Amino acid sequence: MSCLPFLVVMLDIIARLPPKNVAQCKLVCKEWLDFILDRKFVRAHCHYMRASADQKLLMVGWKTIEVHSLNYKSPGFIVPRGVARPFYAHPSRMFFLASLDGMLCVCLQNTCELVVWNPLTTKFKKLANSNSQGFYKVYRDALGFFVDSSDDYNILHIKRRRGTMTVYIYSMELNSWSIVRFLKHRPYHHYTYLWTPATLCGGGLYFVVTQCRGRSDGLSVIRLDVNSKSFSELCFPNVYDDEVSGSLVNINEELHMYA
Numbered sequence: 001m002s003c004l005p006f007l008v009v010m011l012d013i014i015a016r017l018p019p020k021n022v023a024q025c026k027l028v029c030k031e032w033l034d035f036i037l038d039r040k041f042v043r044a045h046c047h048y049m050r051a052s053a054d055q056k057l058l059m060v061g062w063k064t065i066e067v068h069s070l071n072y073k074s075p076g077f078i079v080p081r082g083v084a085r086p087f088y089a090h091p092s093r094m095f096f097l098a099s100l101d102g103m104l105c106v107c108l109q110n111t112c113e114l115v116v117w118n119p120l121t122t123k124f125k126k127l128a129n130s131n132s133q134g135f136y137k138v139y140r141d142a143l144g145f146f147v148d149s150s151d152d153y154n155i156l157h158i159k160r161r162r163g164t165m166t167v168y169i170y171s172m173e174l175n176s177w178s179i180v181r182f183l184k185h186r187p188y189h190h191y192t193y194l195w196t197p198a199t200l201c202g203g204g205l206y207f208v209v210t211q212c213r214g215r216s217d218g219l220s221v222i223r224l225d226v227n228s229k230s231f232s233e234l235c236f237p238n239v240y241d242d243e244v245s246g247s248l249v250n251i252n253e254e255l256h257m258y259a
Helices: 006-016 019-025 030-036 039-050
Strands: 054-060 065-071 094-100 103-108 113-117 124-126 142-147 153-161 164-171 176-180 193-195 199-201 204-211 220-225 230-235 247-251 254-258
Touching: 006 019, 006 030, 006 039, 019 030, 019 039, 030 039, 094 142, 103 142, 113 153, 142 199, 142 204, 199 247, 199 254, 204 247, 204 254
Parallel strands: none
Antiparallel strands: 054 065, 094 103, 103 113, 113 124, 142 153, 153 164, 164 176, 193 204, 199 204, 204 220, 220 230, 247 254
């Protein structure tokens, strides 16, 4: 082991271990702890876990949050493991808005604060500040979680208040919020428009936007380019069902829509 380069040990060996074992590796030394918390290791570990037969499912109950193991090669029952919350919030008062590379973006219903939380490392970061940024209104706002070409994790927050809309992006690298421009002369700031959860795929963050109980010809797809931080509007596919509403999913880095 003493002859192996440090990066080989961490990225080619430790990163392939299950999350429970990775958490134990944090206790080896401070150098290992710092590297395991680094985004380079997080992305490598998530890459290996996606290809693993042993997948994890986070289940949120009325009183508890548990991790369930799903292994398609050995489908026997495995006792779920409880997840401790490093911040005060009852599970029934938490809204899970987005996830990326093992991290969760959560809204605490009592305070409307946005929190980025890693259940594996137990690290968390509250995004709200004194400038009223980082406060989320359920059923009004929209949110997406993405990583750009510089490996900086970002939170997109589309905030609608009193007939106006402001678009913010939080940079985890800079630990700050910034305002970005949205499409001009579009009515999506109004509360009659509903935004689906964001879908990250191929350098873009996608939303389906529709009017309440509107026809399919009123549906649109909004895309954020995660590198240029610019928006564009895509036409909704031609369908013949007036009641259709589209949902997006990323399958092998290809964007698919289903009704």
